[in-house]
Amino acid sequence: MLPGMAETPGTTRRAPAGAAVLREDVTDAIRTAVFEELAAVGFARMSIEGIARRAGVGKTAVYRRWKSKLALVLDLVTAVAVQGLPAPATGSLHGDVRALLEVAAHALRHPVASQVIPDLLVEAARSPEIADAVKAALLDGRQGVAAVVVREAVARGELPEGADPDRALDLIVGPLYWRLVVVRGDLPKGYLDGLAASAVAALKA
Structure with missing residues (x-):
């Protein structure tokens, strides 16, 4: 199956035009930023804004991957x-x-x-x-x-x-x-x- 396409029983459906492709280098940068932010301020004071700033990306790049800072941190813990x-x-x-x-x-x-x-x-x-x-x-x-x-x-x-x-x-x-x-x-x-x-x-x- 070609990238950007998803199969359902009996049909083949193309992903919507303009669907976001999550770049692995951006994901890695966000994960690195999480460690740095946690070391600097701790979990309670950590924010998506601070993580995005350290990673050099916009907040939307973080939210495309994780719905909250808890989900992000637990993903790393897991x-x-x-x-x-x-x-x-x-x-x-x-x-x-x-x-x-x-x-x-x-x-x-x-x-x-x-x-x-x-x-x-x-x-x-x-x-x-x-x-x-x-x-x-x-x-x-x-x-x-x-x-x-x-x-x-x-x-x-x-x-x-x-x-x-x-x-x-x-x-x-x-x-x-x-x-x-x-x-x-x-x-x-x-x-x-x-x-x-x-x-x-x-x-x-």
Whole structure:
């Protein structure tokens, strides 16, 4: 099918004349501007106008791609949150947990996590809409991965029937989030290995 055309059952329809073509370089410039604006003013004070100004584009260029600053930021958060998915398949519970920690550590050290997520959590406490959106972006995908890891561990006999994926996610990612996002500490050599061993021991207890 040629660019600018869309198919419907039984028909081929050309996109309306003059339909906007979203340039990737403009999209990239807007995303870069979001990081810069967040670092400068935070989520609450960030505006579409400020983002557009930093990106060197008009406000309409931003609104063609995202309906609001929340939608824009959550799009970036989601992109980081899903890095490394789908679930690991190392063949052992310890291997899967260690792989999950590696992915989570990479994501939590990304500028989206260190600069954006704390701001969004503050806003989420005030707005059910933001709270639901943040949960969908940050938690839902991870819950699915944890469910697969637990299910496979149960099938191998490493965990008992009825093992709770939510508890597994708390034990695996919770300490890492505390250290990297709340405390903002470094990860000493061997930290992820030790955390993986501790999480697996807790899950088997």
